[in-house]
Amino acid sequence: MNNRIYTEEEVAQLIKRAVELEAERSISKEGSRTGLNLTDLEQIASEAGIDPELIKRAANELDSISSRTTYNAEANIKHSEIVFEEWITIKPDPAIFEDLITELNHRYGTSDKEITWWDKLWDDYNGKAKSRKTATSCEWEYTDEWGYFTTRALFQLKNDTLRVRISKRQLWDMKWEDNVHYLYILLPVFVVSAVIGGVLTGSFFDNPWLGISGGAFITAVSYPILYFFSKRSLQKHTREVKETASELLDLITRFVADSKNSTDNRKESFNQKSKLIDIEYISDDKASDNESNPLRNKLRES
Incomplete structure (x- = not known):
């Protein structure tokens, strides 16, 4: 064996x-x-x-x-903001901020280079992204073309940790789970439907209250429909924040890991090329003896 x-x-x-x-x-x-x-x-x-x-x-x-840790981001709803925030123990090169901005612009189909002097004059950035970078932080902001939803991203280095914060807000900072804003939609619906219904029933049946009652019924039926679509919208935007945060965290860890491997490979390549070459040292005495040998030989021959 x-x-x-x-x-x-x-x-x-x-x-x-x-x-x-x-x-x-x-x-x-x-x-x-x-x-x-x-x-x-x-x-x-x-x-x-x-x-x-x-x-x-x-x-x-x-x-x-x-x-390359796979992150399962969880977003929280805080009044008027859907927010994800995480501190990760990692210290990437600040140059990664530019890559993160490029990724966000690609994800939302925008660019901060599309901003013109006219946009800055009227402070109108709908459909365009804004970004601001410092030595240790980076901020990115995007408002959709209708000006209704605003998404923000913040990356901040502190010691050996990186803060990642993704948030989303509505127009006028309306609360995501507040039912009061439904009144702004239902009240006009009730007024319009009650007036139209009252005029029609008053003209044909001599009883305007039938139309007013019908307007109230339409308003009552509209509430659960609006509530359903509002919840669907909240779930959609919450999922969007979570997916954005997860992809950015995975991207950060991948960039850091690739950068570390690249640095290690460069060090290894440098060490392989930096081999010591042994050079035989010849003392001055030996050199002088070698130089005098031909003269000594000639003297012997003579």
Whole structure:
């Protein structure tokens, strides 16, 4: 059995099983080893006939995958605002702000470069995005073409954490779950339907109260319909905030992981190119002896 030759597949299975046994022994406290660092793994791979460079590459890929946390954003409704806010322990390069603005502009089909001096003069940014960046923060704001909904995004660096805040508001900061604003719609409906109904029933039946009662009935029926569509609209905008926040968080972690891997690869490439070249040192005494040898030989010949 000791002289058996194992195939590459069997070697992989053996190493995998050995790692499982090591983990089981660590959990059962039979051994003192709690894990292996990259140097240990490279040494084991070298002894097993595996290129240590492949172990390092696999470790980089594993770190990249583990750092890409999938976020399930939850948005809260606070009076007149649907808001998502999260502090994540990550420190990206501030240059990522430009990528985030590009992603938001692409998602909402807009651009801050479409703003003209006329828009600035009248402070009219409907259908266009505004952005403002500092050394440690970035703000983005977009109002739809009708001027009814405004979406804002804030990214703020503080120490080793990044604040991500996505929010959405209605026109005049109306409350999302307030039923009072229904009166602004139902009251005109009641007045118009009651007047028209009263005139028609008064003309044909000599009883205007029938038309007024019909207007009141139409108004009463309109309330649950408006309530239903209002709830659907709230769910739609809440889902939009959640999806935007989740995609941005995933994008941030992906950018940071890719940047880290790129930096590690550059360092590795630099280390490989920075090999020491041994140069034989020749002392001055030896050099002088070598230079004097031809003269000494000539003296001997003479």
